[in-house]
Amino acid sequence: MSFELPPLEELLANSHVVRLPMRVRFRGVTQREALLINGPAGWGEFSAFTEYKPAEAARWLAAGIEAAYQPFPEPLRTSIPVNATLPAVDAKDVGAVLERYDAPHTIKIKVAEKGQDLAQDLARVAETRRLYPQAALRVDANMGWDINQAVQALKALSQYQLQYAEQPVPGITGLAEVREQLRNAGNPLKIAADEAVRKHTDPLEVSRLGAADLMIIKAQPLGGIDAVLEIAKQAELDVVVSSALDTSVGLAQAAALASALPQLPYACGLSTATLFANDICAQPLLATAGYLPVRRVEPDHQKLETLRPREDRVQWWMKRLENCYAELTRG
Ligand SMILES: O=C(O)CCC(=O)c1ccccc1C(=O)O
Numbered sequence: 001m002s003f004e005l006p007p008l009e010e011l012l013a014n015s016h017v018v019r020l021p022m023r024v025r026f027r028g029v030t031q032r033e034a035l036l037i038n039g040p041a042g043w044g045e046f047s048a049f050t051e052y053k054p055a056e057a058a059r060w061l062a063a064g065i066e067a068a069y070q071p072f073p074e075p076l077r078t079s080i081p082v083n084a085t086l087p088a089v090d091a092k093d094v095g096a097v098l099e100r101y102d103a104p105h106t107i108k109i110k111v112a113e114k115g116q117d118l119a120q121d122l123a124r125v126a127e128t129r130r131l132y133p134q135a136a137l138r139v140d141a142n143m144g145w146d147i148n149q150a151v152q153a154l155k156a157l158s159q160y161q162l163q164y165a166e167q168p169v170p171g172i173t174g175l176a177e178v179r180e181q182l183r184n185a186g187n188p189l190k191i192a193a194d195e196a197v198r199k200h201t202d203p204l205e206v207s208r209l210g211a212a213d214l215m216i217i218k219a220q221p222l223g224g225i226d227a228v229l230e231i232a233k234q235a236e237l238d239v240v241v242s243s244a245l246d247t248s249v250g251l252a253q254a255a256a257l258a259s260a261l262p263q264l265p266y267a268c269g270l271s272t273a274t275l276f277a278n279d280i281c282a283q284p285l286l287a288t289a290g291y292l293p294v295r296r297v298e299p300d301h302q303k304l305e306t307l308r309p310r311e312d313r314v315q316w317w318m319k320r321l322e323n324c325y326a327e328l329t330r331g
């Protein structure tokens, strides 16, 4: 961080814990909890998923502190092209979920969900293609396949014209292997690395090894805007900014990151506010015709009250802030 870490007491005193209901279950989550920090530069978000340990969650905290204490970078664009995000719902529900997005030009579809099979993925993607014949479609397997399953599934899904496939299998060499096998079979489908970037000790290894065609970069999991701009600068692959299922506060930071990237060849995964049944501000950061505005957001005082969870959850987050802060001071 290019600014002083503020005192812990100051952070605790200016933190607000919220719990947002989701419209559709997403990565096993139906209630999204976040700690929001009110700082001199604006609001920041700390919302590492609850199962993450302090060493990993500390990067999310660094991002939240950065947003609260440092101005956003000079934007190179005032709005960001974004994709709609479709959870792994039944094919019959695809229309209703996507109707909540305003005229999407790009749609990311979750596939390989635990407990589901390829037939369900094919039906979901087919229905999306039927309803949005002109849209760019991409899939995200969140490492849900092994290499053989991934190659088979992606060959079959390719009939619906995919823009790319995100993290079909775990690991970095796994991605390279799937990509290679598809190419050897005459299928040039692009492969995007997500978990292989944000959960790896070196986020640039994917790029160095040429294991994928593009990299997903996320503001919170990778430690904030400055850290991610540096990663993007050193990466030799195209980058796509995506959300971490943040509230509008975290999305504003991610949009600011996307606004400062010299190249933005793909729509970003930042229209996830649509997945919430309620958000912390009166005007949530929502996309219009597939474009998200770049701006700071201000939580609504009333909503901070009504969306505050039970006291034990508030205390759990305050304690977590403390533990992650200790990680940051350890350096
Ligand atoms: O990229 C998007 O369209 C939305 C964000 C998203 O999918 C996501 C959100 C939270 C955690 C993980 C992921 C993911 O990309 O795997």
Ligand SMILES: [Mg+2]
Binding pocket: 140, 142, 166, 167, 194, 195, 216
């Ligand atoms: Mg992903």
